[in-house]
Amino acid sequence: MKNSNWIFNTDFDEFIDLDSYVSRGGFSALRKVMSQDSSFIVEELNRAGLRGRGGAAFPTGIKIGMVASASEKERFIICNADEGEPGTFKDRFILTHLPFQLLEGILIAAYAAGAEKGFIYVRHEYPEAQEKIKNAITVAEKAGLFGKNILGGEFSLHLEIFSGAGSYLCGEETALLSSLEGKKGRPRLKPPYPTEAGYLGKPTLINNVETLANIPKIIEKGAEWYRSIGTEDSPGTKLISLSGDVKRRGLYEVPYGTSFHDIVYEYGGGPKDGRKVKAVNIGGASGVLVPSEMLDTLLEYRCCMEKEITIGSGALFVLDDTRDILENVRNRVRFFLHESCGKCTPCREGLRQVNILLEKLNKRTATEEDLDRLDRYTRVMQDASFCGLGQAAGNSLKSSLKYYRDEYMNGCVRYAEEMSA
């Protein structure tokens, strides 16, 4: 089994406390940046080519720079720990096993952005993570590494843990802001972007847990070191949450440029009981279904974009040849139907229709016209929904209609009759 721990220690049996974190070089990056101008951080992250790990892959350095250059002096930092993408458990792992690495990342980002207040928005389903990160803050504060006058300098950071309350959509940054402000977790119009008008209308830096936890190592070892991992297009590593029909489910730190085939077979040990891989669901519920023939695709933004694969949160869910594709798609659609905020028509009503059609297919009472409608509603959801949830809700459906049309045809009444005749 491969695992080299470039940036993350992914051992579930080990909790990295403050002492062991410091003994492994922890907080040296913070010491390093605080002796320099904060623009150094932005430059270093830009040179390293770090991109957001929450799903949108926006360049982190640029985002921090946008907040840092805001004219408004009161700024916020928010660590998005509302990991809701089904099949993903990397942020939960970082919160519960590597809290000090995350805190150092937050400190460096906050220092660079000029934010002195902020939140870690943790989903309600992760009470243990909330507890662990809270304790870590207390411990770090006692050690002078957090809170007021960090490392004896002028920089302070006041951070609160904010619990979500059960809404996948709150992982979307503007919905997260609404939630923080005591409202329903509904997305807001963009622009203005959070970097310009975020929490309380102030410039706000919102980054995913994994993104922030990448920062200390990049600063410590330098952009060149970071770029030596991964590929030119996508430097560094990605945490992959591997689940489903493989021998070794778990969390892996995988350098960009690795093929999905290798992740499934080398890291995960391949399917169990001599079965074959039928499909891999990449990117969680909002991701796509990829047939085994396409597994030679590389885990890399450019490569994936060409093949309409979204890496998203880095969830990989393997389905072996005993699995029913439609079953999986129905599960995904039910999930989105439960999590849609209901604000916009295409998402709310489109999902209702799609769900009905999938039930018809399941009962083998659908017609081929129903497949056209399925296709049309999915397109409209993607094309016209208010936010990323609705736009991505049909991804597994769309990709499976493309790669597994036979299975859909099986759910159609006439086709099924013909096949059984």
Next chain:
Amino acid sequence: MSMVLVEKASSLTSEQSHSLLPVLLEYQKKNPCNYISEENVKEIAEKLNLSRSRVYSTASFYSEISLVPRGKHLIRICCNAPCENAGKEAIHRAVKDKLGIDVNETTEDGLFTLEIVNCLGACYMSPAMKIDDQVFGNLTPESAVEIIKKMEQTDEE
């Protein structure tokens, strides 16, 4: 208790309405029936100077906030694809049979409420369920029932 709670919810903003979500979660935790009652809605609205419909709206949006009374312990079975593929349905059935209730119902003794939940981030040990704050993975129908039995015993003691 509640006024203190409102003030403590966040010190990052002077606007009280912004603390609505933590306040709702706190009230729910303190409510012996694990939910937000109509009285709670009224009280919170008054304290935060919000309309009742606004408070209710936020409460009704989030799936972790209940507007109906629930049992002492919340059993949540994950229903997402990795758990479904790993045999969630059998776990679900076994737990339902054990408790004699359906989803979103509470046992007569008020001890357990059964709910389904989205991804617990335990897909590496699916199928998984969560009872109160604890996650249990690699479940079999038997082990799931065993866990519940143990909780019943602990509660009696």
Next chain:
Amino acid sequence: MKENIAIRLNGNHITVPSGITIMEAAKRNGIKLPSLCHHPDQRVKANCRVCVVEIEGRKNLVPSCSTVVEEGMSILTNTLRVRETVKTIVELILADHPQECLTCIRNGNCELRQLSDMLGLTVIQAEKKEKRLPLDLSSTALVRDNNKCIKCGRCAEVCHHVQEVGILYSHNRSTDICVSPEYGKSLSEVGCVLCGQCVLSCPVGAIYEKDQTSEVWSALDDKRKHVVVQTAPSIRVSIAEEFNSPPGEISTGKLVGALRALGFDKVFDTDFTADLTIIEEGHELIHRLQNGGVLPMLTSCSPGWINYIEQYYPELLPHVSTCKSPQQMFGPLAKTYYSQLSGIPAEDIFVVSIMPCTAKKHEAQRPEMNDSGYRDVDVALTTRELGRMLRSAGIDFNTLLESEYDDPLGISTGAAAIFGATGGVMEAALRTVYEVVTGKELEEVEFEDVRGMEGIKEAEVDLAGTPVKVAVAHGLAHAKQIMESIKSGENDYTFIEVMCCPGGCIGGGGQPYGSTNAQRQKRIDALYRVDRNMEIRKSHENPAIKKLYEEFLIEPLGEKSHHLLHTSYTNRRVG
């Protein structure tokens, strides 16, 4: 001044001001894009998505209501992709909407129906949702039919942000989303003030006034009944909109003619009792000033406002003038004074009022409003209900012969006409109070400071050496600010006019659909034109009012006035 930028609209190079939305840019260039959740007076919601367009180079379609034009942007509004998407979205909405258009109260002016027509939608392939939620018939004035709600959020916006009463809001999520009071309660349980602004903002028939036209048809048909009608000041400048005229047309003569054509025995004017209100209220103010009464005094003409203060600020009720509203002064006078004059027994007189207001229905039905010994006002209809009656009688409003109000309850002044606009009651009162207190003639009758759409307006008047500060608020959010300032003791006003609805009664919840702020302004302008064209512009100079006091009431605030024209209020704090 904003600079212009160059964009392309469906291939054509055009120049538009920077900062405007695509929807606005299209409109200025002759293209009306579909819309539903969009409302010119509200924040952009971008919920419904029927306004999406294509921008070359962008992956997804964008909503034109919320996307601002950018230099060089190439916008396509009519591609197959756009057309199919918009049609599908409307199809999706219709699948969640009862197909009862032919019997719907909004048949004829439903925005969704117009949209479906505009797009040429002929089939709904989507699976229809069967829902049979019960109607909310609990209130005296409004009916809520949640089956028809399309979740655009316009009513919730007006209820929370314009009125700040906070009754309607969207609850739950996904397909369970529901716009209603908390716990799906009925309007009568939650402190709704019945202003009807939600009705005006609803694009479909999900909330509407309780239709009472059949009660009026029955009375008109009843040979024993002497049916008289009164029309509120603002109806004359809004009723024509029910017959497709542009806002701001003065149609007093046609209004009277139309009511005669419907068969009313007498057509009177609420303006008459508006003048009377000024006399009573003016004297009440003077009395409070001279006798250390509770100040500031608050006006009491607007029943939505009375519903509000009774339920949300009952501790301030002593500030409210005890004068009944003009509608409720008219009722008892019709059944006493007019009964005497005409020799028709009060029990045979049936009083109908045409009001811009849904809350007037509630006011007419308040239990204490029977000082004549009978129900003072039998039925209060809204402007829209009158429109429906006229249409159903086949009366062609636009070609009608004009007519004049009947004597004596039809004689009025310019001061009464402006009652329909925010600031109008204040201005009318000042015209009278000034002359009564100073004994001098007012040179400039127009008080510009209290006019206009600004939320809270202030003015100072010198009353025989005593400076008196007055304020005017319209829209309950502004009224709330004033109430808070009274409570905290930080205001030093003597007299405050409050009207529940934005713009005053001309923007009332019973007015024709499409009452935008721009439309409200045009109606206001028309009322001031009515005032300027009147021979008499001060209430105390109304000869019919003078005669009323001589023959019947004897004196302002006298015993008869006290009995017929004044009232008391109830603490109805929301529990």
